[in-house]
C-alpha cells in the first residue's frame with residue numbers, strides 16, 4: 051500500500067515523485083511505501099496552512115471543539131486498526147499500541163472541552179470606568195516534529211491543543227512510522243477538519259525537517275525526539291517559539307521498606323515496556339543496600355522470563371527495537387558498561403525471533419556507579435543500570451545528578467520518606483509507588499535540565515506553547531486616563 055502526503059486537504063505525491071519504504075521491525079517485512087515529501091513540498095504545506103488560518107482562527111472555539119470531539123469518536127472506532135498498524139510499523143506490543151491510541155482519544159476529548167474554556171482572566175484596573183482582561187490568542191502556522199516511539203499519542207499532545215487554540219499545522223512525523231501517522235491524519239479528514247488546517251509531510255533524512263524549521267511562515271515549532279536533533283532545531287529556529295521534549299535517564303528509587311512485589315513488577319514494566327524505548331522509561335534503578343540482593347535476584351528472574359517476539363502475538367511481552375541501528379547502538383552501550391566495570395545480570399545481547407527481527411534481550415547491568423556512561427547517557431532500549439546506595443539522600447543526589455530531568459519514582463511505605471523524595475527530586479514528573487512511565491494527559495508532561503527547554507505538554511500547560519497572551523484594556527470613561535500618572539492624581543484628589 052502506498053501512503054501519500056496530506057497538503058491542503060489533498061492526498062498527494064511528493065514533488066519528486068519518489069517513495070520510501072517502512073519495515074516491520076519484528077519481521078523485517080515491508081509495511082508500506084510512503085510518498086517522499088521534499089523540501090520543495092514544505093512551501094506548499096506552509097502555504098496551505100497559512101491559507102486555512104484566517105477562517106480557522108475565526109471559527110468559534112466551541113465549534114472547533116466539536117470537530118475534535120468527532121476526531122475522538124472516530125479514533126475510538128478505528129482504535130484496533132490503528133493499533134495494529136502501529137505495532138506492525140514500530141514494534142510495540144498490541145496492548146501498548148492500544149494504549150498509544152487511547153492516549154490520543156483522551157487528549158481529543160480533553161481538548162474538545164477546552165473549546166468552552168481556553169480560560170483567560172480579568173483583573174481589577176487602576177483607573178475608574180475601565181476594564182482589563184487577558185485572553186489566549188492563536189499564533190499562526192505551527193510545525194510539529196514527532197518521534198516513532200509514540201506515533202499517535204505524542205503527536206496528539208501537540209495537534210489537539212494547537213488546533214483548539216485556532217492554529218493551523220504542518221506535521222512531520224518520524225520516517226519510521228509514517229503510515230501510522232497518515233492513517234491518524236485521515237481521521238481528522240473524516241471528522242470534517244477543514245482543508246489545510248492539518249498538513250502532513252513524510253520523508254527520511256534531515257532536509258525536510260530543516261526546511262520546515264527554517265520556513266519563514268512557521269511561527270511555532272514543537273519537537274519531541276533526540277537531544278541531538280532538538281538542539282539543532284533550537285539553533286536553526288531563532289526568533290520562533292520552540293518547544294523541545296528530548297531525552298530522559300529516569301530513575302526508580304527503592305528503599306528498604308518498599309512493597310517488594312510491587313516494586314519488582316513496576317520496575318520491570320517501566321524498564322522493559324515499549325522495549326525501553328520511552329523517554330519516560332526507567333533506565334536507572336537506585337536501590338538501598340538492605341533490599342538490594344533480594345531485589346536484584348527477583349528482577350533477574352523476571353527479566354529472563356520475559357518473552358520476546360512480534361507484538362501482534364499476545365503471548366509476547368516485549369517487541370523489537372525500532373531498527374538494526376538501534377540494536378547495534380544498544381549492543382555498543384552494553385560493551386561500554388562492561389568496560390566501565392558493570393556486570394550483566396540478565397540479557398545483554400541482540401536477538402532475533404525465528405531468525406528475524408531487531409530484538410534485544412531485556413538487560414540488567416549491575417555494579418553501576420554514578421558518572422559511568424551507562425548511568426548518564428540515554429540508551430533508549432531495554433537496559434536497566436543498577437546502583438546501590440546507603441539511603442534516600444544519596445539516592446536523590448544521584449537521581450538529580452543526571453543531565454536529564456524527565457521522570458523519577460520512589461518506592462517506600464514511609465510517608466515521611468515519600469514526601470521528602472517528592473520535595474527533593476528535581477524532575478518534571480515524580481511518582482510514588484509507581485514506575486516512571488504512564489503519565490496521564492490532564493497533567494503537564496515534560497522535564498527539567500537537558501530534557502527540554504522549560505515547556506510542558508498536555509494538561510492546561512500544553513496550551514502555553516500554542517497560544518500567546520493578548521491583554522485588552524477597554525476605557526469607557528470618555529476621556530484620556532493615563533495609567534500610572536492619572537492614578538496618582540485621582541488618589542491625591544481624594545485626600
Ligand code: UN1
Pocket residue numbers: 153199200203204327328329330331486487488489490
Ligand atoms: C514518550 O516516551 O515519549 O508517560 C512519551 C508515559 C506515556 C508517554 C511517554 N504516557 O510513559
